[in-house]
Amino acid sequence: MAKTGLLEVHDLSVGYGGEPVCAPVTVSVQAGTALGVIGPNGAGKSTVLQTVVGLLPALAGTVQLEGRDVDEREAGFRRAVATVLDDDAFFPSLTGAEHLLLTARGHGVTDAEQAVAEEIEEFGLTERAHALPSALSSGQRRRLALAAAFVRPARLLVLDEPERRLDAQMRRRLAARIAEDVADGLTVVFASHDPEFLSTVARRVLVVDDDECTVVSPKVAVAALHEG
Amino acid sequence: MNADPALELSGAGVRRYTRRATATRADTSWLTLGGDVLSALTTAAVVVAVFGGAFASLRERIAARPATGSTVLPGELTALAAAVLVTAAVVALLSRLGPVSATPATAAWWLPLPAGRRGLLRGELGKTGLVGVVAAVTVALPVVLAAPQVPSVPEVAVTVAGAGLLALAVVGGLVVLQASGRTGWVAPVTGGLATAVVVVPAVGGTLVDAWDWVPAAPDVPLPLLLGVPAVLAVAALLAADRVTGRLPAGALRERGAAVFVASASALSLDTRELGRALGTPVHPPRRQRRWSWVRQPWQAVVAADLAVLARSPWRWGQLAIGAALPVLAARTSGLGEVPALVAVAVVLGWGLAAVALGEPSRRAHGSPAADRALPLGSRELVRARTVVPLVGLVLLCGVSAGAVGLGWEWVVLGMVTAPAWAGAAVRGGYRPELDWSGPVLSSPVGAVPTGVGATLVRGPDLGVLGTVPLVVALLLGEVPQLLLAIALAVSAGLCAISVETAQRRKD
Numbered sequence: 001m002a003k004t005g006l007l008e009v010h011d012l013s014v015g016y017g018g019e020p021v022c023a024p025v026t027v028s029v030q031a032g033t034a035l036g037v038i039g040p041n042g043a044g045k046s047t048v049l050q051t052v053v054g055l056l057p058a059l060a061g062t063v064q065l066e067g068r069d070v071d072e073r074e075a076g077f078r079r080a081v082a083t084v085l086d087d088d089a090f091f092p093s094l095t096g097a098e099h100l101l102l103t104a105r106g107h108g109v110t111d112a113e114q115a116v117a118e119e120i121e122e123f124g125l126t127e128r129a130h131a132l133p134s135a136l137s138s139g140q141r142r143r144l145a146l147a148a149a150f151v152r153p154a155r156l157l158v159l160d161e162p163e164r165r166l167d168a169q170m171r172r173r174l175a176a177r178i179a180e181d182v183a184d185g186l187t188v189v190f191a192s193h194d195p196e197f198l199s200t201v202a203r204r205v206l207v208v209d210d211d212e213c214t215v216v217s218p219k220v221a222v223a224a225l226h227e228g
Numbered sequence: 229m230n231a232d233p234a235l236e237l238s239g240a241g242v243r244r245y246t247r248r249a250t251a252t253r254a255d256t257s258w259l260t261l262g263g264d265v266l267s268a269l270t271t272a273a274v275v276v277a278v279f280g281g282a283f284a285s286l287r288e289r290i291a292a293r294p295a296t297g298s299t300v301l302p303g304e305l306t307a308l309a310a311a312v313l314v315t316a317a318v319v320a321l322l323s324r325l326g327p328v329s330a331t332p333a334t335a336a337w338w339l340p341l342p343a344g345r346r347g348l349l350r351g352e353l354g355k356t357g358l359v360g361v362v363a364a365v366t367v368a369l370p371v372v373l374a375a376p377q378v379p380s381v382p383e384v385a386v387t388v389a390g391a392g393l394l395a396l397a398v399v400g401g402l403v404v405l406q407a408s409g410r411t412g413w414v415a416p417v418t419g420g421l422a423t424a425v426v427v428v429p430a431v432g433g434t435l436v437d438a439w440d441w442v443p444a445a446p447d448v449p450l451p452l453l454l455g456v457p458a459v460l461a462v463a464a465l466l467a468a469d470r471v472t473g474r475l476p477a478g479a480l481r482e483r484g485a486a487v488f489v490a491s492a493s494a495l496s497l498d499t500r501e502l503g504r505a506l507g508t509p510v511h512p513p514r515r516q517r518r519w520s521w522v523r524q525p526w527q528a529v530v531a532a533d534l535a536v537l538a539r540s541p542w543r544w545g546q547l548a549i550g551a552a553l554p555v556l557a558a559r560t561s562g563l564g565e566v567p568a569l570v571a572v573a574v575v576l577g578w579g580l581a582a583v584a585l586g587e588p589s590r591r592a593h594g595s596p597a598a599d600r601a602l603p604l605g606s607r608e609l610v611r612a613r614t615v616v617p618l619v620g621l622v623l624l625c626g627v628s629a630g631a632v633g634l635g636w637e638w639v640v641l642g643m644v645t646a647p648a649w650a651g652a653a654v655r656g657g658y659r660p661e662l663d664w665s666g667p668v669l670s671s672p673v674g675a676v677p678t679g680v681g682a683t684l685v686r687g688p689d690l691g692v693l694g695t696v697p698l699v700v701a702l703l704l705g706e707v708p709q710l711l712l713a714i715a716l717a718v719s720a721g722l723c724a725i726s727v728e729t730a731q732r733r734k735d
Contacts, residue, residue, distance in 0.1 A: 054478075056478050073476060073477075075343075078341065082340075083340065089335065089337075091333045093253050093254070094249050099337060102237075102249075103340075103341070105237050
C-alpha cells in the first residue's frame with residue numbers, strides 16, 4: 001500500500017474566472033522531502049502554489065494536508081504552513097526586526113527575541129535590522145520576508161521563486177539552509193527557475209504545463225531548465 | 229524551535245503590538261489629533277450652516293415662482309430618488325471594496341498568524357462601519373435640509389441618526405454576504421435600483437398629468453423611528469462580527485489591493501485611475517465578434533469602442549441616468565420652475581453620459597499599445613474615437629432635451645448640443661496626468677500641483693460651454709431658430725477644439 005504523503009494533491013485544477021491556467025495536478029509530497037515546481041513564465045506555477053495553500057479556490061480536485069482538506073481559515077493550518085509567495089508588503093512604521101518579532105510572538109515562539117536575532121544574522125540583516133522597510137533595498141526586503149518563514153515553527157514551507165532578488169552567495173546559503181531543514185523533517189514545496197537551487201534542494205520536481213503536469217527527477221528538471 | 233500555542237498573540241494582541249510599535253514613531257501627539265478632530269467638526273458645522281442657509285433661500289425663491297403645468301412630481305419624491313441613488317452608489321462601492329478588506333501589509337503579516345481572524349479584523353469592521361455612517365450622514369443631511377417644508381432641528385437630528393443607524397445595518401449585512409461569498413449580485417441590483425429610481429419617475433412625470441403618491445416619514449413615535457434602525461444595526465453588526473473569522477485571506481487581500489489603489493489614486497487626485505480601481509469588470513463576451521464590416525483602420529477603432537461599451541453594463545445604467553436626470557428635475561415641482569436648477573441637472577446628467585461614453589478613450593490612454601498597432605496618426609485616432617460618443621450623445625441629448633422642453637425644437641437643440649459633450653468625453657479621456665514634479669500649492673487637503681483645477685475639469689469644461697445656448701433657451705422658455713444655429717456652431721467648434729487638442733500619451 002502506498003504511503004500517504006503530508007501533502008496530497010489530487011486532480012487539482014487551478015485558474016481564474018473558471019478558466020484553468022494549466023493541466024490538472026496530481027502529486028503526493030512525503031514529510032521531510034522537498035518538491036520543486038518548474039515551468040515557463042505564465043505556466044501557472046504561482047497559481048498552483050497559491051491554490052495549494054488555500055489563497056485561491058480550486059476549480060476542481062482536492063488538496064489535503066495531513067489527511068484534511070486545506071482551509072487557510074483554520075488556525076491549525078496556519079500553524080503548520082509557512083509561505084513566502086509574491087508579497088512585498090510591509091507595515092511602513094515597523095522595523096524589520098519588529099516584523100519578525102510580530103511573526104514569532106504571533107506563533108507563540110517561547111524565546112522569540114532569540115529566534116529573531118538568529119534569523120536576522122542568518123539572513124545577513126544585522127546591520128539593517130532596525131531600519132524601516134522604506135530604507136531597505138529590494139533584496140533586503142526579500143531576505144526579511146524569507147526570514148519570517150524561518151522565525152516560526154512550520155511543518156510545510158511553500159516558497160515562490162525564493163531565489164528571486166537574492167545575490168549568488170545568499171542563494172547558496174538559502175538552498176543549503178532549506179536542504180538542512182528538510183533533512184531535519186521539514187517538508188518544502190517551492191517554485192524556481194534556478195537549476196543550482198533546484199538540484200540542491202529538490203528530491204522531485206513537478207513540471208507545470210498546459211498539456212500535462214508531470215513529476216520528474218531533479219536531473220531531468222535541471223536539464224529542462226538549461227534547455228530553456 | 230519551541231512554540232507554545234498558549235503564548236500565541238490573540239487578534240487583539242496582534243493589533244495592539246502593531247499599534248504600539250507604530251505609535252513609538254508617530255510624529256502626531258494626542259493634542260494634535262484632538263485639534264484636527266475639532267477642526268474637522270467645526271468645518272462640518274460651518275458646511276451644514278451654509279447649506280441650511282442656501283436651501284432656505286432657495287426654498288423661498290421657489291415658493292415665489294408660479295407653478296407651471298409641466299411639473300407634476302412632488303419634491304419629496306425627487307428627494308427620495310436622490311437619496312436612493314446616492315445610497316445605491318455607496319452600497320455598490322462598499323460591496324466592490326469588501327466591505328471588509330486587508331491592506332497588503334495586513335494580508336502579508338497578520339493573516340498568516342494563527343490568531344483568530346475575527347479579532348484581527350474587528351478594527352477593520354469598525355472602520356468600515358464608520359465609513360458607512362459618514363456616507364449616510366453626507367447623503368441624509370442635504371436631503372433633509374432641502375425638503376420642501378422647513379425641517380425642525382429634531383427632524384434633522386432624527387433623520388441623520390436614523391440614516392447612520394441604517395448604514396451600520398447595511399454594512400453589517402454586506403459583511404455577512406461577503407463571508408458567504410454572495411456579494412456578486414449586490415452591485416448589479418443596486419445599479420439597477422439607482423437607474424430605476426431616476427428613470428421611472430422621469431418617464432412617469434412626462435407621461436402622466438398628475439402624480440398622486442407623495443412619500444412621507446412614517447407617522448410613528450420617535451422611539452420606534454430610531455429604535456427599529458438601532459436594533460437592526462446592532463443585530464447586523466453582531467452577525468458581521470461573528471462571521472469575519474470565515475473571510476478567506478485571498479479575497480481579503482484582493483479587495484485590500486483595490487482599496488490601496490483607490491486610496492493612492494484619490495490622494496494623488498488621479499480620478500481616471502480611481503475610476504479604473506473602482507470600476508466593475510468588463511463582462512467576457514458570450515460569442516466571438518467577427519467584425520466583418522470593418523474595412524478601414526478608423527472602423528477598427530469604432531468597433532473596439534463599441535465592444536468596450538457593450539461589455540460594460542454599468543455604462544448603460546449611467547447613460548439611462550444621464551438622460552433621465554434633467555427630465556426628473558424639469559418635472560419636479562419646485563425644481564422645474566427654476567431654469568438654473570434644470571440647467572445644473574442637464575450638466576450633471578449629460579456630463580455623466582459623457583463620462584460613460586469616454587470609457588474607451590480612458591482605456592486607450594491607459595494602455596496605448598493597441599492603438600499604436602493601427603496605421604493611424606494621433607489626430608486621426610482621436611477623431612475615430614469621437615464617433616461612438618458623438619452618435620450616442622446625439623441620440624441621448626436629443627431624447628433628454630425633448631423630454632425636458634416637451635417639443636421637437638428642444639429635441640433638435642439637444643442634438644446640436646451633443647457634439648460639445650462628445651468632444652468633452654474624448655478630451656476628458658485623453659486628459660494628461662497631473663504634474664507632481666513641478667511646483668505645488670498648499671491647500672486644506674495637502675499639497676497639490678499648480679494647475680490641478682484646470683487639469684481635473686479638462687473635458688467637462690467645454691461640455692458646459694456648449695450647453696450655454698440650451699441654458700439660454702431654458703431661461704427664455706422657448707427655442708428661437710437663431711439659437712439653434714448658434715448652438716450648432718458653438719457645439720461643433722468646441723467638439724473640433726476638444727478633438728484637436730486631446731493629448732495622447734507620449735510613452
